[in-house]
Amino acid sequence: MSRPLPRGGTFLLAVLAGTAIANNYAVQPALTAVAADLDVPLSVIGLVPTAALAGCMTGFALLLPLTDHLAPNRLVGAQLTALGAALALAATAPDAFVLLGAYLLIGAAASVAAQAGNIAGRHARPGRGGTGVALVAAGMSAGILLSRPAGGALTDLLGWRRTLLVFAALALLGALAAATLLPRHRPHPERGYRATLTALAPLLLHQPRLRRAVTTGALWYFAFNLVWIALTLDLAQPPHSLGPTAIGLYSLAGLLGFAALPLTGRLTDRHGPRRVIGLSMATAATGTVLLATGLDTPWRTALGLALFDAGCFAAQAANQSRVIALDPARSGSLSSVYLVVYFTIGALGTAAAAPLLDTLGWQGTAFTALGALLLAAALGRR
Template structure:
């Protein structure tokens, strides 16, 4: 049986998760600024979010299973230190090749956010796993939502390079706190690391509920990335022509998701994850339907984003609780399989956003996301 986290441990994990995962999104409002500074087409710099998600996927495949083998304090501190190094490399990048490589590394290190969620669920008191995961998910949602606002504001104030260095310092502070406060004991031995990696693919064949969790989660994350990347690009261009800070302000609409996550954890522990996931995905679909009506009315755009984000974050917290509960002793491996597929499909959504927006416009892009969400809702009830 896992030892409980020390006092304040779950809160620290939430902060670590939020500040780490924020680095996958903080540069998005400044993509046009980065493209102009490096004198390359926006289509090239538009690959930065995809590189971050691809790196995160690699981190989930290769690093998340380490939660079944290493002490939480050492593992979390090491990854946050690596994140700081990658962000420093990105901040000094002379061209797009180095920037993309740095974001691959930063994305991999940012997978510590998933490790934090896994540690919180594994070390929660009996019957409170959903609440522990939801608290960390709240930290992640705050990081994702506020990252665009912070990234845009810091870019306007300091430039995009210094903005990245600010995030690097935050990562180092998190590493120092993790070494001091997180558990120092290793999980019970369950074979070697390489054996753990080889055993990952068969887990999908063994667990039908894992397959359903993977399919539904991947669909709503595809929709989430499709909407947010296309939204940033659409608002930056005519007729809106908004700057990085103005685009980043729309992320505040997603604070509704942050507010509902503690309730999500309690509902998941009481009623089970499937009921929570179904309601959350349908709410996200309703928000996307609002966004499909256009971006000309700011309050409608803000409301649509609020409901979309709340639904996706609530569904993700409940889904991760479902995955961890399949086998808590192997939760790192199970979460690895889940999140590799989740972020792979999400990266496809990020990569498809600009081409879809250019070819078909904003309403069709939003309707594509809506179709993915409705399919996810249908699969949840199987």
């Protein structure tokens, strides 16, 4: 039986998750300045976000299962300390090679955000698991949404190296808070860590409910990446011909999804994840239909994106709660499998966006995403 989090523990995990995952994105507005400072082509420094994503995927595969083996205070505290050290390494990097290596480590350590959601669900009070997972998801969403403007503003004020040191200090403060306030109770897994890693792939074979959760989640994340990348490309081309700033303003539509997450958690605890996923997919599908009618009207595009984002965000929080509830004692391993497949299929959506846009146009691409959402809704009801 997992011991419940102390008062304010879930909020702390949400803050830690948001500040950790922000490090994968905060440097992006400063990439031009970084390239100039290190005297390398922008194409080389452009690999920094890729390195962060590769590190994060590695963290999901290798570090997330540690939640089944280590006490939360030790695990989160140690990983945030490692994040602070990796950020300090990036801040003092003498060349692009060291910087890219540092961002592999930053991405891996930033996967503590997924550990935070897992811990919130596992250590929630009875009947409050969905609320805990959703609150941490809201923290992660806030971190992602605010990371780029915060990173850009700090870079203008302090320079990119000092900005990374500020984020390193925040990570170390988070490590101290985690070590002090999170539960000290160590799980007692049935197998060792190496055996846990070996057993990850077979989980998909032996857990039909996990396969269903993975498939439904991967479908809407495929649709999410497909819509956002294709929309960005289409808005930049005639007849719209919008600049980066105007296109970037549409990302504020994601604030509705962020605001809906706390309600999502309460609904999941009260009615179960299946109903919440069905309602979320209906919301996302409605937004996609609005988007498919065309991007000529800004308010309609913004409303379509708001509904689309809110549906996908809410479904993800509910689905994550469902994965954790399958077997709380092995929730780290289950979440690891879920997130690795989830992000892999999402990457396929990113890769498919430009070819589909060229072949089918914006409307055909939007209806492809709609098909993925409707299939996810059908599977989610089973």
